[in-house]
Amino acid sequence: MICSSLCSWPIFNSLESKFVTQIHMVFVYGTLGNEALIVMKNKMVYGLGKNVNGCLGIGDKDATLEPQKVEVLCGKDIKTFAYGNGPHVLALTKEGEVYSWGFNNRGQLAQRVNKKSSLQVISIPTLVQLRTPEGSLGMKRIMNIACGSNHSVAITEDGEVYICGDNRYNQLGNVYFNSPDNEYLFRPQLVNDNSDRKKIVHVSCGGAFTMAITTSHEVYGWGNNSFGQLGIRENCETKYTPQRVDLKEGLAVVKVVCGIEHTLALTNEKKIYAWGRNDDGQLGIGSKEFIFRRPIMIKHETEIKWIDIAALNCSNISVAVSEEGRVYVWGNCHGEKIMTPTVTPFSNMHDAVARYGPSVMHEPLILYANGGPGILECLKTAFNDSSTSDLKIEVEGQDIHVHKAVLRIRSLHFKTMFQHNWKENNQSIIKPGQFSYVVYKAFLKYLYTGVIDLPIEKTSELLDLAEEYCESNLKQHCIHMIKQGITVSNVAHFYAIAVKCNLLELEKFCVNFAINHTSAVTQTDDDFAELIQKMMKTFIMKAGKVDFKK
Template sequence: MTNVYDVAKWPIFALLADDLVVSGVKLACVFGSAGNEAIYVTKDDEVFAFGNNHNACLGLGDVMSSLTPRKIEGLCKKGMFALAFGSGPHVVAATENGEIYSWGHNGYCQLGNGTTNQGLLPHRITGNLGSCKISQIACGSHHSLVLTDRGEVFAWGYNNCGQVGSGATANISTPRKVVSVLGGKRVVSIACGQTSSLAVVDSGEVYGWGYNGNGQLGLGNNVNQPSPCKVSSLNGLIISQAACGYAHSMALSDEGNIYTWGANSYGQLGTGNKANLCGAAKIGESIGRFIDIAATHYAHISAAMTQTGKVYMWGQCRGQSITSPMETRFTCLDDVFACFSTPAVTYRPLTFENFIGRRSLEETLSLAFDNQETSDLKFLVEGKNIHVHKALLKIRCLHFRSMFQSHWDEDGKDLIEITQFTYPVYHAFLEYLYTDSVSLPPQDAIGLLDLANSYCETHLKKQCERIIKQGINVDNVAILLEAAIRYVAQDLQAFCFKFAVNHLTAVVKTDAFKKLDEVYMKDFIQKAGEWGAFKY
């Protein structure tokens, strides 16, 4: 599933410049014990990494951490399309021409290069893969899986619990095909928990192997499995997708039902309690049909999207235990992990469409403001016209929704004259309705604060207060204080008062203070006295 959402929602990406974040990234992933490591691919097919370079997980040839992106030369221009990571951390990447690269922590052979040496740079994995092309990658804490376009699964790395699926528990240093039970079956998707693995085959059956101490294999017991076993608790169901959390598992049926099993100490199964389950339980039946599920082996959180586009989450959400699916205001599953997962890591690589010749909705609305060609209404302010669209104003502002009643439309009016506000103020207000942002100097923000107060625009009022606070100084604090009192902006009033008292000697010498309304001045002097400003 491709999305066009803002990568800056991830804390580490918020450090980058807007032009890079918005227009430069094609694919990205965030990982690490604190969500403080990131790798991204640009639309020019250049690969960059930044953040904490623990165990050389950034693939830069050293272990130096940096919040400034550095290029991974060995991966540029190779068409990298898939990324997965373990908690060592180690990273595995696949390119469009079928090559697989790995780097980072390798104490348990999880890089698949035949050694246990740390991987400072991306190293191509060959092993037993031959000419197979990779369709999916998955990593557990210290093991790795890849799915080929032939429906075969190869695995390597830490195998203490059988998570590599070799039938034994010895670590595997190079890719080995998982043949037991899966031989002759076509696997369509794979997933990894910390020390467990799942595979969905084209018949809709699910197979699990590895650690099972919390029942995450769904076999009805807590016995580890070194070879794939059919998840018997899903018998009779056609499963289209599976996902693994740290120690719990999820499955989505072709009928849009979600089934969960495994560890549940944070409510990550969504069953309404915190009891572990060794077999699958259906959840969210009353919500409706689901079309997507998500989890990550880094965390104890679960998420799902319904057919109508509603996003739900449950489990450990920013330290809180939510035991039943909770509806959010998000529009994609990725946002759940950006905002509520601990740590904030991607559960899959983020992908961003390159809209050549097509503007975003935000950009389109911004360009539509004050556009005479498309507008159907104009405001006349101080002899200047501002062109707008009635429909958008009605949607965005209660004041205009009340104004543009049916009888008003019938009159055919296309011009409104405004006399109570200045042109800069009213222009900024109308532009705010199109862009949700304000750009005004503090002195004009006072007038906009007046407008916001008159039109009951609470969010705009807060933005004005922010602008005024950021522009406060000795010369204008008296004016700003008077405005805050007049427009009942209590937080701003307290902020201005404190600033004035802290710079009292300089403030009382300004012309603005001398012109302060007598009532306001007396009130200020009284409060300043109570504050202790005049004590010797």
């Protein structure tokens, strides 16, 4: 049995359960997620997978199907990892040390290796030393790391930014070094001026640019600006000096993340601003305009308050978490262009990234922060686990393994079933017949996790189930999920469901949405056109009664 947090990442499927129970942290990277680093509770570190250019850090370039020790890192207290498509890897310890390994063709490992020699690959994690402004090599405590495609960035506890690697797009900032073509730097050096010596508290890298947040919550960027990813007024290809992002006065940014050529910023008011390339809808603003050089706030019909954001330096996907704990995605989601934040069935960003992203992690996944799984994690893992189940539910010939105690506690329907003299009370197999396997499984999983893991088009059947089983909380969750997933192409469909089920709250929401998008709704697919025409009279009648202030 594999931990539910790892189920979304196929590279871990072959691990033995005894090994999995001792895992503290994992990081999946590489092409299509075919490489991983594993940190155990006892601080042992392992590499697993393809090992391109020695990126597992195990001392060679051979792939491995079994976890192999990363000897240099074993015993270190690992804080986080970062990965660049070079490919190269950084590891940061809680003591503030940085180790690097992988491909070093442009100095991204911060190790002095002859560019023309065969030693461009370093397969053993090597300690990075920083060059101080006085020119000496010393050890400074590092608090944060990030990787672009071929450059690396580190922030010291003093708020200084050190940087190395590829400089073809000025992504190293205004560092000075002796390179004949000014294209790469093999030793990390302090970014001169460092945003007028402002202290930096957070950094993120896109493919060939860098964004940083100061202690005063301002955002600065430098490097490639071909698609406006620096968020400045000036229409220029690159910037070698840190430039302040053109955000409204008074906005305080608490987090910034970078896609390959776009940027997201989260403010203390729980709003998201986006800028840069938008060909896949990765800015989430509903527009097909290719480039936005100035920050624009992401808006949603339900006025969502956001608490976290994520992006990947190799992708055009964007991810965010709402105050209610729902995860949204937009941009390039497995080839689909999603133009606005769209709710997913997940409650954590790693699962959403695994499902819709490029199969690599945006940051390491910590399994058990306090040394062991909590109650919620145990419940998630227990769902559909035949080894602990005491009840089997068969739907459309497929089995779902559950636990009577959990069903009794979480569902009025099952509580009534098991407390009274229903024939199912004494059976080890129950065969409900009204609903599909996919929907019934989603219902049972909801009882274990509190999350609806179901495509939005299936929620109408789940609503029927909630009505049949008197599950009022599930009913509200379905309505909330539908409201957050309403689009021009499905508003008529869900309006019909709202009318049929007498769901006044959803009905009113659909009316508001349709009126606000009248032109677009009337131009939807043929499947909806006839339905819209039939409802138009009702829409118009209700429009006069809608209170837009609510």
